[in-house]
Amino acid sequence: MELYPGFSLYRGIYEFAQYIILEGGMRWEDLNDSENGMKEVLIIMSLEWLVVLFAAYGIDIVVSLGSGVGRRQSQNSRKNPLSFFWKPNLQNKDSRHHVQMDNADVIQEREKVDQLLHESSTSHAIVCDNLQKIYPGRDGNPEKLAVQGLYLAVPQGECFGILGPNGAGKTSFISMISIQNSMIGLIKPTSGTAFVQGLDIQTHMDQIYTNMGVCPQDDLLWETLTGREHLLFYGRLKNLRGSALTQAVEESLKSLNLFHGGVSDKQAGKYSGGMKRRLSVAISLIGDPKYWIRSSFKDNLWSVVKKAKQDRAIILTTHSMEEAEFLCDRLGFFVDGSLRCIGNPKELKARYGGSYVFTITTSSDHEEEVENMVQHLSPSANKVYQLSGTQKFEIPKSEVRIADVFQAVEIAKSKFTVFAWGLADTNMEDVFIKVSRETLQSNSLT
Ligand SMILES: Nc1ncnc2c1ncn2[C@@H]1O[C@H](COP(=O)(O)OP(=O)(O)OP(=O)(O)O)[C@@H](O)[C@H]1O
Numbered sequence: 001m002e003l004y005p006g007f008s009l010y011r012g013i014y015e016f017a018q019y020i021i022l023e024g025g026m027r028w029e030d031l032n033d034s035e036n037g038m039k040e041v042l043i044i045m046s047l048e049w050l051v052v053l054f055a056a057y058g059i060d061i062v063v064s065l066g067s068g069v070g071r072r073q074s075q076n077s078r079k080n081p082l083s084f085f086w087k088p089n090l091q092n093k094d095s096r097h098h099v100q101m102d103n104a105d106v107i108q109e110r111e112k113v114d115q116l117l118h119e120s121s122t123s124h125a126i127v128c129d130n131l132q133k134i135y136p137g138r139d140g141n142p143e144k145l146a147v148q149g150l151y152l153a154v155p156q157g158e159c160f161g162i163l164g165p166n167g168a169g170k171t172s173f174i175s176m177i178s179i180q181n182s183m184i185g186l187i188k189p190t191s192g193t194a195f196v197q198g199l200d201i202q203t204h205m206d207q208i209y210t211n212m213g214v215c216p217q218d219d220l221l222w223e224t225l226t227g228r229e230h231l232l233f234y235g236r237l238k239n240l241r242g243s244a245l246t247q248a249v250e251e252s253l254k255s256l257n258l259f260h261g262g263v264s265d266k267q268a269g270k271y272s273g274g275m276k277r278r279l280s281v282a283i284s285l286i287g288d289p290k291y292w293i294r295s296s297f298k299d300n301l302w303s304v305v306k307k308a309k310q311d312r313a314i315i316l317t318t319h320s321m322e323e324a325e326f327l328c329d330r331l332g333f334f335v336d337g338s339l340r341c342i343g344n345p346k347e348l349k350a351r352y353g354g355s356y357v358f359t360i361t362t363s364s365d366h367e368e369e370v371e372n373m374v375q376h377l378s379p380s381a382n383k384v385y386q387l388s389g390t391q392k393f394e395i396p397k398s399e400v401r402i403a404d405v406f407q408a409v410e411i412a413k414s415k416f417t418v419f420a421w422g423l424a425d426t427n428m429e430d431v432f433i434k435v436s437r438e439t440l441q442s443n444s445l446t
Pocket residue numbers: 135136144145146164165166167168169170171172173
């Protein structure tokens with residue numbers, strides 16, 4: 001008996017090869033022949049195969065933990081017959097890159113998602129379950145965690161607005177839950193998943209696509225096709241045929257003001273920027289999608305969004321706070337790849353906007369007097385900026401009455417010239433600045 005099985009294996013293979021060459025081949029009945037070593041070779045190869053299999057599995061786990069990339073959960077999870085969704089793998093929630101959820105509303109959203117994933121039916125059009133996107137490191141650059149552990153539930157009939165600074169991860173998020181089409185650069189999640197009308201984006205994107213409308217930031221149009229031809233093409237992709245297709249195209253052209261004056265039969269290349277934008281919106285709404293993803297880019301098509309909202313879920317990304325506030329039922333602030341707060345515009349302003357914004361312009365000689373005046377009005381007032389005589393302060397609402405501010409300004413006007421002044425309530429821009437500032441502060445502490 002050999003003490004070292006590897007040696008035994010090589011000797012076996014040698015004898016085995018010799019046997020094949022010299023004896024003119026090997027047959028199953030030769031298995032019991034103690035001379036040829038075939039039996040030992042097969043046993044040792046099977047054992048080695050098992051050992052290597054377990055070793056490779058172990059190395060794979062260690063490597064994926066080390067790189068922080070969570071293992072994709074939904075594809076491998078079993079379907080719970082009682083659940084509308086594929087059940088999540090809770091182990092995934094301990095991923096190294098998991099979002100730090102310190103905001104009550106973000107925690108609440110995660111709890112809502114957890115609950116929805118165990119329900120047998122849902123009124124929620126979109127449910128994101130620990131969605132994550134990591135771009136691999138390239139050319140010496142480290143990997144980029146663009147979206148981290150995102151939980152979000154958007155019900156039917158809601159317009160959910162996503163706000164955030166450049167590079168916050170908005171586009172990566174939108175790309176994951178819309179068409180995964182490499183031609184227009186849309187992408188697959190690294191881990192986690194999202195469900196659209198209960199269908200998993202990882203496995204059912206084709207079905208989801210027929211119920212989805214996407215209006216990207218850039219107009220993806222063919223210059224030589226007319227508006228009508230664009231709509232006919234996309235309508236067919238949405239499985240519309242015959243009179244249903246013709247009717248949908250006409251309605252779409254009319255609702256976006258592209259029907260009259262022969263506009264619909266002009267080539268898109270001859271359209272103005274506004275007309276191109278309207279055509280992109282029409283394309284994204286053809287086929288009556290159940291959910292709509294829209295990146296707004298100075299198009300002011302607010303009435304279209306208001307109307308579209310009635311019977312579908314909308315995810316809107318925009319840089320316009322005014323638009324977000326006007327159109328969205330709830331807003332999510334994205335900073336550094338995760339949602340930092342979620343709420344309706346009024347709630348957010350009440351939570352983050354406990355102060356008035358007081359702006360005043362005088363000559364530079366009177367800046368100090370203005371500062372003293374504000375200090376007198378509210379000892380904890382905070383100066384936001386000062387530039388050539390213009391100063392901006394945040395004054396806590398709890399410390400000041402509007403009438404006191406008016407009175408103080410009137411007194412100041414009797415002493416020196418006040419070129420302009422204003423007192424404003426918190427707007428979404430102030431909320432946005434506060435959330436971003438808080439995130440930066442908490443990041444610098446960790
Ligand atoms: N293909 C990629 N490879 C590597 N990093 C990427 C890739 N795409 C985006 N990123 C990085 O991921 C982060 C998030 O980018 P993303 O475009 O999603 O942000 P955004 O909020 O949409 O920004 P913007 O408002 O400017 O469009 C950024 O730091 C960006 O540089």
